[in-house]
Amino acid sequence: MxxxxxxxxxxxxxxxxxxxxxxxxxxxxxxxxxxxxxxxxGYLEIEYMGRIPMLVFSRMGWEIERETYAEELFQQFTKFLEDKNYSFVQELKDKNRDMILLLIEKIKQTGNARFIPMLKAWKEIEYRKVQNEIQRAVDYLAKEGTIF
Structure with missing residues (x-):
């Protein structure tokens, strides 16, 4: 663009x-x-929606973008953590599930228990499979995490 x-x-x-x-x-x-x-x-492909051509990520392109997008969302999570503003989680609903699971893993790997309230707020609006992964992250951070 x-x-x-x-x-x-x-x-x-x-x-x-x-x-x-x-x-x-x-x-x-x-x-x-x-x-x-x-x-x-092979990073992008052209798909047609009716007669309208659209650029979409190929499988290989999405593998790269998924990591990038998850990292961008993680940075937003971290920023909103400081503000204690959890409204950001509304934007995560209906995003690509693999990317969301990667984001949850990134949060879990921080070991930062301060993410727990935001994760709980997010869990309230998500579908069951994502809720389950969020709960695993909450449980892990509550048990293993530190507050920093």
């Missing part, structure tokens, strides 16, 4: 994406060349 101020971009909050405007220094042709390279290397 070149960093446009298109009404739909703003309406859907895409301008708040951490990579929004990343290529603003490039020309449209340079951006197109990069997208073409990603397709040729």
């Amino acid at each position: 070149e960093g446009s101020k298109d009404k739909k971009v703003l309406e859907y909050g895409l301008n708040r994406c951490p990579v929004y405007g990343y290529y603003r220094e490039l020309t449209l042709q340079e951006i197109t060349n990069r997208i073409d390279w990603m397709i040729k290397k």
Whole structure:
């Protein structure tokens, strides 16, 4: 994305994406060349929704993006932890399950028991499989975690 101020971009909050405007220094042709390279290397694929072509991650591309996205969400979790603002968890509902499970694992690996209240707030709105993983993280942090 070149960093446009298109009404739909703003309406859907895409301008708040951490990579929004990343290529603003490039020309449209340079951006197109990069997208073409990603397709040729197998990181992106073109899928059609009716007659509308859409760029989507390939399996290989998603493996990379999943890790990146989970890390971005983890950083947000950490930031909101300081504010004791747990409303952020509402944004996690219906996200890719594999990425969410990776996020939960990242939180668990911190050993930081201060995440427990936020995890509990998140658990309240999630589906059963994710609730179970969140509870495992809470149990682990309550038993093994430290507060720092």
